[in-house]
Amino acid sequence: MLIYLRALGESFRFAVNALRNNKLRTFLSLMGVTVGIFSIIGVLAAVDSLEKDIKGSLSSLDQGSMIICHISFGPTEVPRWKRERFPLVTYEDYQNLQRNLPGLGAINYTMSIPSQKISYEGKVVESVQVDNATEGLYEIEKLDFEAGRFFNEQESTNGVPVAIIGSVLRDNLFGEGVDPIGKQIKTLSRKFTIIGVLKKQGINAFGDSKDEKIVIPVNIIRRIYGDNNRSTFPTMTIVPAEGEDADEFYAIAEQKMRAGRSIKAGETSDFFINRLSGFTDAIDGIIGVLTTVGWLIGGFALLVGGFGIANIMFVSVKERTNLIGIQKALGAKRRFILFQFLFESVLLSIFGGFIGLVMVQLIVWILDVSKIAGDFEFVLSFDNIFLGLFTTFIIGIIAGIIPAIGASRLDPVEAIRTGM
Numbered sequence: 001m002l003i004y005l006r007a008l009g010e011s012f013r014f015a016v017n018a019l020r021n022n023k024l025r026t027f028l029s030l031m032g033v034t035v036g037i038f039s040i041i042g043v044l045a046a047v048d049s050l051e052k053d054i055k056g057s058l059s060s061l062d063q064g065s066m067i068i069c070h071i072s073f074g075p076t077e078v079p080r081w082k083r084e085r086f087p088l089v090t091y092e093d094y095q096n097l098q099r100n101l102p103g104l105g106a107i108n109y110t111m112s113i114p115s116q117k118i119s120y121e122g123k124v125v126e127s128v129q130v131d132n133a134t135e136g137l138y139e140i141e142k143l144d145f146e147a148g149r150f151f152n153e154q155e156s157t158n159g160v161p162v163a164i165i166g167s168v169l170r171d172n173l174f175g176e177g178v179d180p181i182g183k184q185i186k187t188l189s190r191k192f193t194i195i196g197v198l199k200k201q202g203i204n205a206f207g208d209s210k211d212e213k214i215v216i217p218v219n220i221i222r223r224i225y226g227d228n229n230r231s232t233f234p235t236m237t238i239v240p241a242e243g244e245d246a247d248e249f250y251a252i253a254e255q256k257m258r259a260g261r262s263i264k265a266g267e268t269s270d271f272f273i274n275r276l277s278g279f280t281d282a283i284d285g286i287i288g289v290l291t292t293v294g295w296l297i298g299g300f301a302l303l304v305g306g307f308g309i310a311n312i313m314f315v316s317v318k319e320r321t322n323l324i325g326i327q328k329a330l331g332a333k334r335r336f337i338l339f340q341f342l343f344e345s346v347l348l349s350i351f352g353g354f355i356g357l358v359m360v361q362l363i364v365w366i367l368d369v370s371k372i373a374g375d376f377e378f379v380l381s382f383d384n385i386f387l388g389l390f391t392t393f394i395i396g397i398i399a400g401i402i403p404a405i406g407a408s409r410l411d412p413v414e415a416i417r418t419g420m
Contacts, residue, residue, distance in 0.1 A: 032305025033352030033392055034359070036298045041388045042360045043294025045380045051287045052379070064246045065140065065276040066253065068093070069235040073274040086270045087261075089234050090227055091219075093271075094134070096260035097238060103249050105241035106139035111221050111232040118214060120173045120185045128169060130187065131210075132218040140239055148181045148196030151217055159219030163192035167200040168211035185214075188224060192216060250275065302391070305352065306399040313345050313403035325416035338408040345400020346393060353392030357385060 067073070070086040094109035101107075115127040137143070138150040143164075151162050163185065165173075174180045180194045198210050225232050240249040254273055263269060328337065360380055367378050 031352065032301060032308045033349050033395060034305075034356040036300075036302030036305050036395075037353040037356030037388050037392060038298075038359050039301050040294055040298030040391070041357060041380070041384050042363070043297060044291065044384050044387070045360060045364070045378065047287055047290045047294060048381060048384065049378045050290075051283070064240045064244075064249070066238050066250060067235055067274045067276070068238065068253075068257065068271055069233070069274070070271060072272040076272070078268060082268070088228060088230060088232075089236050089271060091222060093257065093260060094236050097236070097253065097256055100260075101238070101253055101256050103241050103244040103252070105239045105244070106136045107134070107239070108136040108140050108237045109134050109218055109234065110137070110237075111218060111225065111234045113221055113225060113232060116187045118169065118173065118185055118187045120183065123173055125169065125172045128187070129213045130221075131213050131215045132221045133215060134218055136237075137215070140237055144199040144201075146197045146199045147179065148194070150196055156217045156219065159217050159223060161190055161192045161220065162195045162217070164196040164198060164215040165194055166198050166209070166211040166213050168209075169214060170197050172212075187214065188220070190220070246275075302395055305349075306395050309345055309348055309396065309399035310403065312348070313341060313400050314406075316344065317341065317403050317407045322416060325410065328410065329416065334408040337410075338404045341404035341407050342397065342400050345404065346396035349392045349396030349399065350389060353388050353395075357388050 069089050071083065072078070076083070089109075091109060094107065097104065098107050110131070110133050113130055113132070116130050118125045118128045133156075135151060135153045135156040143150060146167055148164070150164060151160065154160075155162055165180065165185075170178070170180050173185065174183070180197060182193065182195075184191045184193050186192070192214075200211050201209060202211070221232070238253060240246060250273060254269065257271055257273075258269055261270065357380075364378050364380050
């Protein structure tokens with residue numbers, strides 16, 4: 001056993017010395033592998049970071065969530081001309097499901113309106129997104145509060161002018177650290193009493209943030225914009241109670257919606273129930289495509305790098321033919337010669353991959369320090385580091401195995417004669 005370890009050690013030292021004595025050639029050879037690993041791991045790290053950010057943004061929502069509206073978020077067999085005639089989801093639809101849908105965990109009704117300006121004692125903040133909802137939003141999005149509370153069912157139903165604001169909007173209106181609870185702000189030509197401040201969350205993967213938003217009861221928006229305004233794009237979100245079967249809940253929700261709208265058997269439903277789980281599946285599909293693209297981009301660079309290493313190894317064998325002959329004449333085994341060149345190839349490849357990983361980590365550090373990507377967290381995971389080094393190890397073996405086998409099979413006499 002000690003003899004084998006000693007032989008491996010000697011082979012390793014020979015390989016290191018060979019690389020050290022040919023610095024320029026070594027550098028040029030590893031550049032292809034460096035670029036390849038940089039491309040692959042850079043793309044994989046970016047995709048993993050994007051996936052983590054998107055999934056983190058969706059983590060506040062229950063994966064069983066379903067969004068009901070007049071359009072489909074995915075492919076559908078319903079013709080476009082028919083979809084364009086679908087009625088909007090109404091507050092009456094919301095009340096119907098709220099009262100009659102068994103197994104309902106939470107439900108929310110909301111409408112989309114243009115950004116508004118918010119003012120307080122002469123201080124004005126422009127272009128603020130005004131979210132509106134029913135009391136169920138609190139349970140669906142699992143909102144965290146820095147101070148105060150969310151509006152209750154009575155306040156939601158009666159359209160009481162109360163508001164919840166984000167922490168950044170609070171700082172812009174009142175100053176950092178000021179308690180705004182109970183203070184009145186003005187928007188939509190109305191005064192609203194602040195009853196809650198949301199914890200700071202930052203910008204998610206969709207470029208959205210609750211930090212600069214205001215949330216008010218949806219019935220206030222209904223009074224202003226009406227119930228049949230297609231520009232408001234009303235939607236309803238439903239979540240099954242814990243332990244409920246999602247497919248069964250979906251079927252019952254569709255049945256209750258059809259019954260509430262008096263849709264007869266055999267007629268096409270004039271609404272869509274879009275499942276959040278389907279959206280996450282679509283995201284997984286996109287992430288998979290991006291990952292494949294990353295491997296293809298880096299794969300070509302690695303292929304070039306592999307050919308470069310193989311070419312250098314053939315040159316190295318040719319240059320050291322005389323030395324190989326002498327080693328074999330002195331009793332060196334085939335495996336010693338084989339490992340000597342294989343180690344050289346693997347070390348060359350791993351070193352190139354290591355430089356590529358360092359370059360990726362350097363870019364991650366620059367993005368983190370400079371805040372170029374905002375709140376987006378770019379992470380180089382241990383899995384990607386291991387994958388990069390393992391890939392370079394395999395490339396080194398593949399690129400060096402043929403030259404190494406050729407060197408190990410040289411006849412000592414012919415090798416010495418050729419080198420003279």
